[in-house]
Amino acid sequence: MxxxxxVPLLWEAxxxxxxxxxxxxxxxxxxxxxxxxxxxxxxxxxxxxARPVNALLGLVVNVGRSLPFIILxxxxxxFTRAIVGTTIGTxxxxxxxxxGAIPFYARIVETAIREVSRDVVAAARAMGASRREIxxxxxxxxxxxxxxxxxxxxxxALVGYSAMAGVVGGGGLGDLAIxxxxxxxxxxIMIATVVLLVVFVQLAQMLGDLLAKRLSHK
Amino acid sequence: MWRVHRHVYRESRSTxxxxxxxxxxxxxRSRGGDVEAVAGVDLTVRAGExxxxxxxxxxxxxxxxxxxxxxxxxxxxxxxxxxxxLSTLREADLRAARQRIGMIHQHFALLSSRTAAGNxxxxxxxxGVPRRQxxxxxxxxxxxxxxxxxxxxxxxxxxxxxxxxxxxxxxLAGEPKVLLSDEATSALDPETTGSILTLLRxxxxxxxxxxxxxxxEMEVVKRICDSVAIMTDGRITEAGPVHExxxxxxxxxxRGIFRLGPPPALDDTTVVDVTxxxxxxxxxxxxxxxDVDVRILDGAVETLAGGRAGRLRLALPGTAAANAAALxxxxxxxxxxxxHP
Numbered sequence: 001m002x003x004x005x006x007v008p009l010l011w012e013a014x015x016x017x018x019x020x021x022x023x024x025x026x027x028x029x030x031x032x033x034x035x036x037x038x039x040x041x042x043x044x045x046x047x048x049x050a051r052p053v054n055a056l057l058g059l060v061v062n063v064g065r066s067l068p069f070i071i072l073x074x075x076x077x078x079f080t081r082a083i084v085g086t087t088i089g090t091x092x093x094x095x096x097x098x099x100g101a102i103p104f105y106a107r108i109v110e111t112a113i114r115e116v117s118r119d120v121v122a123a124a125r126a127m128g129a130s131r132r133e134i135x136x137x138x139x140x141x142x143x144x145x146x147x148x149x150x151x152x153x154x155x156x157a158l159v160g161y162s163a164m165a166g167v168v169g170g171g172g173l174g175d176l177a178i179x180x181x182x183x184x185x186x187x188x189i190m191i192a193t194v195v196l197l198v199v200f201v202q203l204a205q206m207l208g209d210l211l212a213k214r215l216s217h218k
Numbered sequence: 219m220w221r222v223h224r225h226v227y228r229e230s231r232s233t234x235x236x237x238x239x240x241x242x243x244x245x246x247r248s249r250g251g252d253v254e255a256v257a258g259v260d261l262t263v264r265a266g267e268x269x270x271x272x273x274x275x276x277x278x279x280x281x282x283x284x285x286x287x288x289x290x291x292x293x294x295x296x297x298x299x300x301x302x303x304l305s306t307l308r309e310a311d312l313r314a315a316r317q318r319i320g321m322i323h324q325h326f327a328l329l330s331s332r333t334a335a336g337n338x339x340x341x342x343x344x345x346g347v348p349r350r351q352x353x354x355x356x357x358x359x360x361x362x363x364x365x366x367x368x369x370x371x372x373x374x375x376x377x378x379x380x381x382x383x384x385x386x387x388x389x390l391a392g393e394p395k396v397l398l399s400d401e402a403t404s405a406l407d408p409e410t411t412g413s414i415l416t417l418l419r420x421x422x423x424x425x426x427x428x429x430x431x432x433x434x435e436m437e438v439v440k441r442i443c444d445s446v447a448i449m450t451d452g453r454i455t456e457a458g459p460v461h462e463x464x465x466x467x468x469x470x471x472x473r474g475i476f477r478l479g480p481p482p483a484l485d486d487t488t489v490v491d492v493t494x495x496x497x498x499x500x501x502x503x504x505x506x507x508x509d510v511d512v513r514i515l516d517g518a519v520e521t522l523a524g525g526r527a528g529r530l531r532l533a534l535p536g537t538a539a540a541n542a543a544a545l546x547x548x549x550x551x552x553x554x555x556x557x558h559p
């Protein structure tokens with residue numbers, strides 16, 4: 001395979017990967033923050049302590065995390081159809097990517113928020129802050145460097161998951177590597193996709209580190 | 219704004235209570251059984267005074283303090299602050315009431331993601347003060363605690379003493395009548411402790427701020443407290459104005475402040491501890507009037523918030539019976555006299 005044949009394939013796959021990962025990251029960030037905050041608030045001693053809710057939420061999160069992604073991808077096909085109307089293609093792949101990553105990120109969010117000192121929360125309560133203010137201005141704000149660092153880890157995991165999107169015709173670099181590099185023995189494609197994936201992950205990590213560092217004043 | 223405050227203070231300086239704690243109990247359930255952190259405490263803090271609760275760690279001081287602004291709900295008893303029983307308030311009203319009660323913390327409890335100015339602005343945001351007024355108010359508050367030039371520093375860039383100053387500025391944002399201090403100097407070195415205590419005393423006098431503080435350091439009580447309560451195992455064992463407690467021979471506070479050793483047993487000698495307050499010519503008077511040779515065996519003189527006070531252990535030749543007149547003289551002149559058998 002020549003360069004001129006490879007470049008359009010690689011370009012197309014890169015765009016698909018970027019699209020899947022970026023949209024899934026945005027959705028995961030929102031979903032993971034909501035679930036993570038809920039896990040902290042409903043826990044014993046939390047601002048909205050509710051043990052049964054907390055236990056149920058924890059169970060759902062753990063189930064989500066224990067399923068291998070490739071299984072999840074297939075298992076939630078009906079859900080995917082209900083949401084995007086189709087079960088194949090790049091957009092359809094975003095649904096399982098998001099569903100798989102939300103529990104992962106939610107646990108990271110939970111851990112990052114627990115790092116915020118109880119003293120600071122008590123101080124905010126003593127100043128008359130409402131629960132909403134405590135969540136937004138204290139918990140999320142103080143945990144921001146950890147939340148960003150955790151999102152970076154999630155992005156990298158999503159890059160990995162997205163390699164399996166080919167199963168539902170999602171395309172992307174991983175799919176390209178399997179179809180051309182593995183099944184057709186196109187070593188050139190294999191090497192190129194690996195290099196692109198490494199660059200992808202490297203960029204994400206650098207960006208995340210930079211942002212986390214800038215936001216940290218510890 | 220501060221001027222209005224001072225005016226209110228003068229009117230209420232009397233003996234009117236600002237904080238009333240009545241029969242407060244708080245029990246924690248734990249695996250090893252219930253722990254009664256606060257086991258029935260009554261306490262009254264008058265307007266304009268600095269009231270210290272002294273006790274070892276684990277005595278329940280912190281829980282007691284947190285019951286005042288209801289960070290902790292008492293299981294029984296009532297707490298009134300400025301005439302309002304906080305436990306009767308609904309959520310929104312309670313939050314409004316808390317904005318009028320300042321609190322400072324042992325580990326400062328500053329937001330690490332905000333600058334000094336940002337931290338002081340936090341309670342103003344909570345109170346809904348418009349942005350433009352906020353900036354002016356923050357500058358005023360930071361000036362008040364002597365940190366006007368560190369407004370843009372993050373807590374990580376400040377020393378312990380500076381962090382506590384930010385904490386104090388933040389606590390004063392709501393123009394509180396009452397400041398609660400939770401071991402505010404325990405994480406600081408002695409010198410910094412001194413400067414923070416001086417600041418608190420200064421704010422107490424300039425703004426008429428009533429301060430309820432908890433501490434395990436006798437030094438804090440000696441330096442700034444007008445009144446003190448000693449707390450042991452969830453109970454108050456002794457309470458009152460510092461000068462009144464010092465006048466009691468059996469006061470644990472006095473024993474803690476005036477550290478004298480065990481009295482020696484001397485033959486044909488009267489050993490007596492006398493407690494004196496302020497400038498006193500007690501001993502020369504005694505020697506001159508009764509013509510006795512007074513020996514000083516031991517003694518401690520302290521500068522306390524209210525002035526100078528001391529306890530001296532004197533030895534008079536002869537038995538107590540023989541020294542009856544001299545002892546009467548001492549009883550008439552000193553605030554407390556204890557004759558050792």
